[in-house]
Amino acid sequence: MNLAYRDIRHNLGRFLLTCVGLGLLLGVVMAMIGIYRGLVVDALTIARAPAVDLWVVEANTRGPFAEASRIPGDIRNAVARIAGVAAAGSITYQTVEAEYRDAKLRLYIIGYEPTRPGGPPEIVRGRGIARSHYEMVADRTAGLELDDRISLGRNTFTVVGLTQNQVNTGGDPAVYITLSDAQKLQFDLAPPAQRVQLARGAGTASRDTVNAVVARLQPNASANAAADTVRRWKHLSAITQEAQEEILSRSLVDRARRQIGLFTSLLLIVSAVIIALIIYTMTMEKLKPIATLKLIGSSDRTIIGMIVQQALALGFIGFAIGVALILGIKDSFPRRVVLEPDNVLMLGLVVFVVCLLSSGLGVRAALKVDPATALGG
C-alpha cells in the first residue's frame, strides 16, 4: 500500500494546485536559463552566419562586434591572396531605426558582397539578393514580409528573402543588403549637409570603408597561420572564428550572462525554500496521522518513504508543468529563449536534489512526532 499515493489522491486538487504553483516557478527558472542561453546563441548567430574562418579587423581592436573597427574595403583583395584563403569578402554592420507601418523598427544592417562570404546563412522564404541595389533579406523577427518596401536612409528597399533567428546581441533583427548600399547608407550625407561640405571645400572622401573582411579558408588550411600572416601587416588585426566566438560569449554578453546567472541562482534558491516549505507544511498537516502510524507499529522507513515520495512527486509534476509551460510560450518571448535538452535535464536533476534535501525538513519533523500525541494525552 503506497501511503504517499493514497495521501496525494485524497488531497488531489490541492496537491495539483501546489504542483502548478511550483511548475510556474520552475517555468520562470527555465525561462531565465533559456533567455541566458538565447543571449549566448544570439551573440554567436551573427558571427557564425557568414560561415568563415578568419576575421580581419582594424589593428589593436577586437572588432567588429566587441569594438568599433574601420578598415579600407580593398583589404579584401590582399586577404584573398593569402595562402590558404579560399574566399574573402568585405562586410559592414550598423544599427538603424526605420519607419514601418507607422512604428519605429530597429534593424541590424549587414552589408555584404553577394558573390563573396558574409551573406545570410539560409533563406527560409524568398530568394537571396540578385540585384546590386535596393534589395534586402530580412529576418522574420523584424515582422517584414516578402515584397514589403521599407525606407533606409534616402532609398527604398524591397524585401526579397527571409531568414530565421538572425538577430544581434541586442536582439535586433538582421537585415542583409549589398555592401555598396550599406556604405551609401552609412556614409552618404543628406543633400543639404553635402552642399555645406562642398562649400567648405571638403570634397568627397572615399566611402570604401568596411568594418571587417571575412575569409573562408581552404580545407586543411590553418586559421592561425593565416591570422599570423595578416598580423604582420601592422594596420590590421586578425581574429580566428574560434577567438571571435570566445570574445562574443565571454566579453560581449558576460555582464548580462552573470546578471541572468545570478538571478537564476536566486530563483533556484527561492524554489528550494518554497519546495522545503511546501513539504514541511504538508508534513505538519499530517502529524496526527503520522503519530497514529507510529503508534500502530509503522516503521520510520515507511514514514520517511511517504514524505520523500510525496516530495519527489511534487518536484517531478511541478517540473513537468514548468517544462510544458515554457515550451508552450517560449516563442512568444521578445528575445530568443533557447532550451537545450542538457539544460532541462540539469535543472531536473537540481529539482530532484532540492526535493530530496527539502524533504529532510519534513522528515525531521515527522521523526520527532511522539506516537503518544495520537492518544491525545
Added chain:
Amino acid sequence: MATARDDRPLVRVDSVSKHFGAGETRVDALIDVSITVYPQQLIALLGPSGSGKTTLLNIIGCILNPSSGAMELDGEPVVRDGRWLRSDLRRLRLDKIGFIFQSHNLLPFLNATDNVAIVLQLAGVDAANARRRAVELLDYLEVGHRKDAMPAHLSGGEGQRVAIARALANRPRIILADEPTAALDSKRAQIVMDLLRKLAIEQNAAIIAVTHDEKIFDRFDRIFQLRDGRLDNGGEAQNGAMETAHAQGA
C-alpha cells in the same frame, strides 16, 4: 472466534514510577503504581486531569518509558528498573497491543478497509490477504457495508468500529483505549462497550481504557482510580455493579 481462557496475567505493572524534569521543575506523574490485568478483563483508569492515567496508558502501550519499576506484557518482561528490555518497541506494539482512540484517528487518506489492512501489511501480511482479513473484521463488527467509505464519510459510531477493527487486526491480546466512547452518544457508547466485552471474551484479550464517561462505568470489570500519580487506596476502586471477569471465571 472465541478462544480458550488463559489465566496468566496479560499486563503486570510493578511499582512503576514516572517523573518529568528534575530539581524544582520535577513533576511526579506516576508514583509506585502496580496493577495486574488478566485476560478477558475490561479495566477502567479513572482520575482527574493530570492524575497520571494517560501516562500509565502510554507506559503500558510502550510509548513512554517509566523512570523506575518493572512491567511484563503477555508474560514477556519488557521493563526492568525503568529500562526497556527490548529495542524494537514498534514490533512489540504491532504484535501485542491494539489502540483505540478518543476520536477514532483513522488515517484520513485510506478507506475503511485499508485503515484496517495497513496494520496487517505493516506486520508483513501480503496486500490481498490483509484486505481479505480487514473485510472479515469489518463484517464481524457489522460495518462491512461501509468498507469502501473514507473516514470523513463515516458516522462517529461507524468510525469507532473501524478503529476497533484496526485495533484487532493483528489479534493483539492487550487493547488500550483512550476515551473510546467520548465522541459517541449514550446508545452508541453502550454498543461499543458491548462490543469490547465480546472481543475480550472471544479473543481472550484484556482491554484497558482511560475514560471519564460515567455512563459506562458499570460496564468495566475493574476500575483503577488515580489521583496525583498514585492509585487511590493503594489499588483499585471497587465497582459495586460488577465482579471482575477473572473472578467470574475463577
